[in-house]
Amino acid sequence: MRGIFAICSLTALLLAVAQADHHLHHEAMKCHAISSLNADFAFALYRNINGRTAPGKNIFMSPLGLSAALSMLSTGARGKTQAQLFSSLGYADLDQARVNEAYSHLFQMLGQSQQEQKLDLGNSVAVRTGFNTLQTYRTDIQNHYNGEVFPVDFSNPSEAVGKINRHIATKTQDKIKDIVKDLDPSIAMVLINYVYFRGQWERPFNKNLTEKADFHVDENTKVEVDMMKKMGRFDYYHDHDNHTTIVLLPYKGNTSMLIVLPDENKMEVVEGFINKDYLRHWHNSLYKNNLNLFMPKFSISVDTSMDETLKEMGITEAYSDMADFSAISEEIKLKVSKVSHKAVLSVDETGTEAAAATTIEIMPMSLPVDMRLNRPFLVFIIEHSTRSIIFAGKINNPTAA
Numbered sequence: 001m002r003g004i005f006a007i008c009s010l011t012a013l014l015l016a017v018a019q020a021d022h023h024l025h026h027e028a029m030k031c032h033a034i035s036s037l038n039a040d041f042a043f044a045l046y047r048n049i050n051g052r053t054a055p056g057k058n059i060f061m062s063p064l065g066l067s068a069a070l071s072m073l074s075t076g077a078r079g080k081t082q083a084q085l086f087s088s089l090g091y092a093d094l095d096q097a098r099v100n101e102a103y104s105h106l107f108q109m110l111g112q113s114q115q116e117q118k119l120d121l122g123n124s125v126a127v128r129t130g131f132n133t134l135q136t137y138r139t140d141i142q143n144h145y146n147g148e149v150f151p152v153d154f155s156n157p158s159e160a161v162g163k164i165n166r167h168i169a170t171k172t173q174d175k176i177k178d179i180v181k182d183l184d185p186s187i188a189m190v191l192i193n194y195v196y197f198r199g200q201w202e203r204p205f206n207k208n209l210t211e212k213a214d215f216h217v218d219e220n221t222k223v224e225v226d227m228m229k230k231m232g233r234f235d236y237y238h239d240h241d242n243h244t245t246i247v248l249l250p251y252k253g254n255t256s257m258l259i260v261l262p263d264e265n266k267m268e269v270v271e272g273f274i275n276k277d278y279l280r281h282w283h284n285s286l287y288k289n290n291l292n293l294f295m296p297k298f299s300i301s302v303d304t305s306m307d308e309t310l311k312e313m314g315i316t317e318a319y320s321d322m323a324d325f326s327a328i329s330e331e332i333k334l335k336v337s338k339v340s341h342k343a344v345l346s347v348d349e350t351g352t353e354a355a356a357a358t359t360i361e362i363m364p365m366s367l368p369v370d371m372r373l374n375r376p377f378l379v380f381i382i383e384h385s386t387r388s389i390i391f392a393g394k395i396n397n398p399t400a401a
Contacts, residue, residue, distance in 0.1 A: 031106035035387035037090035039276035060393030069193035076328035117253035123147035199251035205349035290368035298398035
């Protein structure tokens, strides 16, 4: 649909048969038990993926979606398999029950309907026809991970691919299609995590101000983009010591886009030190400032194979014939076959097709600062009530679909 700001991501874990109010405040506090740990995981994930990504290529993912998918997997793991998952996620000091409870409340908080935005985060488990998982595992998935379980005939791979892809497309409002290309007939389960977000800018851009402009992918490459423009008072911060300019663009609701623009030729420096503490510092240092903000209009889609990244982060046992997923099935040994992740990001002037507004802003008589997003920048989509980094990425080339 034209004019919709939509972000979605999908994480699919394929398990193969191995050869051998006050109330709401209280709920929020429970999910905060994992928010800081998930932020650490997000930056560790970003650094690893960034090291594998070719220059000029975009990075976009949902760290929260991947954390939720791996936590759903750990619910069915035991022994060293479960320990590695928890260690990599940063949950070593927590037990599974507390993690499950935290996600239960996280899904509850994020699932509260808001008229201004739509944020769907959930999980599904496609189970091989005739393969019976333990009831306790099904119950945990349904009760704690906003999950549903449905049967799939993996002995007919093309039919299985179609059924799973249709399910994913439905959950992501048709933003993610055909992520599953083929399936081995030995697959026992596919664990799916989906995240879909559609939001309205709190203050839309004026389409009449959008003009063609150059975006500098690197020193030798530039592309033409539709550059949006918005003038007004923004939450802004320039960190001289750390070579960055920060601007926060709120959506209606509890979600904002935090943009980190490194100084020229300082992207690698910033990527070398950035972590959740810097993000918190920048967020807490924001102040209202008069800006002329220039931001490209773009739509990107990024597929990421997660297997080597997760193995480097310490999740190895789950892929081996020594994997212990006995809390999923005591009868059949399982191991992880493949982890796939896909994220889609679209940004335009209005946020939604239905938004129509005229605003007149009164500004102090001081010269505004120009902030031009005409070179690679980092982007984080943050949900404030749960303190979650829902999406994170680097826009290297806004024209690369």
